[in-house]
Amino acid sequence: MKVDIERQIQQSAEETAGKIRDLLAARKVFSVNLISSPGSGKTTLIERAIEALRGKIRVSVVEGDIETDIDAARIRKHGVQVHQINTRSSCHIPPFQLLSALAHIDLDATDLLFVENVGNLVCPAEVPLGEDLRVVALSVAEGDEKPLKYPLVFKTSDLLVITKTDLLPYVDFDPGRVKVAARAVNPGVEIFELSAFSGSGLSSFLERIEELCERKTR
Amino acid sequence: MHELGIARDILDIALAEAGKHGSRRITRVDLEVGVLRGVVPENLAFLFGHVATGTIAEGAHLAIEEQPARLACEACGPTEARGFTIACPGCGNPAVKFEGGDALRILSIDVDDPLPEREGE
16 A cells, blocks of 8 residues: 655754744844855854954854864954854754753844854755855865865855865966856855955955844844 | 665664654664765675664565666757766767756665554453
């Protein structure tokens, strides 16, 4: 006997993401799920954002890593709320771990929540975290073919940030090619090019984050 | 890498549905999995076999129907891609639109017929 089911697998992840979304909506917190390969500059980008938005937007951070609280220690030096998730064997932040982490953050004292996902271009793309904005970062050292090789994360992201543009003279990376590839999988994606090291391009990215954040929190 | 969680989820859903129908054995599970989900069918089948051991789904066949990603090339028109490459297979143009390929659904299960209800009493 055949029993028709027609049900989404991993519904529980969707449901937990929904709880996160509701919680953040109730507290008027704008959340950003930041995804990239390891070493593309996610933490540095968050550090720059904290400094640039200081006095305007109250930033809190949830850091996700397999092991260590190295990133949380970096963020803590900037004097903002931070909670470190260690996922152990998991290659992404599962929604239930983010929901638990949010208990350690004073959401009433938060306007903008950065969730730095585990460095990985594959699995985090599969997992909703109830975010308002999904940002994928790609450093110029990684190569300009990545949107073709890892399409899902580029397809599901609202913003693409090309990082480490100060290294462009030293690498074979064509920003034009990345843009074509990224728009092929995601025609509506907004693309920013910046160097957190030199500061070039940083302000237009942060202005956009600020604008989107204020739209929700005001 | 994330197939284990998916396998557990499939098992939970299948067992719950079989329970509703009073079935004693699940013999087959039909899935639809988009090619962009990054799920390796062999890994999923292996892990499902592992988590199903000792349950009424032990030995069930996991039938995975791949949902292709549909491409539309401005020059060549619509076509299908059964992989991650999103360039047009006809002309190599990467400026294609695509949709689909992201399904992750359990479609149905095959179960043995429930025990006939006892008559009388």
